[in-house]
Amino acid sequence: MSGNALTANTAMQCPHGGQVRATPSNTRAKSDAHLLTSGDTFTVAGCPFTLPPGAPSPCLSVTWIVADLRVTAGSPTLSESAAGMCLSGANVPQGPVSVVTTQRRVGTR
Template sequence: MSGSLLDADAVIGCPHGGRVAATTPPADGVRLAGAAVATAAHTYAVTGCPHTVDNVPTPCVSVRWTAHDTGVTVAGVPVLLDTSAAQCLTAALVPQGAPVVQAAQRKVTVR
């Protein structure tokens, strides 16, 4: 699997327009253009998701990433790529679709 490394400054949203952000501290020492490299150890929260089902609010509240074995790790934990599999989830852990990673030029590509 190839793709660009995700970092703490990556613009990520849920499929309904909510904003995704890391809620755990970034890794120390490993940075990409000044921003911490994202790993599978980080947790991600979604804010501002307007999704409803049958007029009942069912917003995305978190994202679960599945890091692929690229061989690239930070402190032994796989890094996240813009191509890594992920799922936005409700508070009841119901899958609601993949997050949207906005295209951005990155300085590091993993192949």
């Protein structure tokens, strides 16, 4: 995969509009902030998703399915073309994560 690198300042959302927040484990490689890797912790806040009978089932976390192949910072780094899946509290896939904005100075592969 390739594209602009995702950093701790990257804005991401779940498919229902919840905000994704990353907690980077990488403390060395950075652009405008520390680069994100597939091994980092990603939490979702404010997801309004409910199941058809009205039972809340918000997105709570993100797992990465596809990360960069050639660049690592402890774990494979993430770029705009990485594929992440938002998960409910029961680890049920609820849709892909969307990258809203990121830095434009550093690209990865």
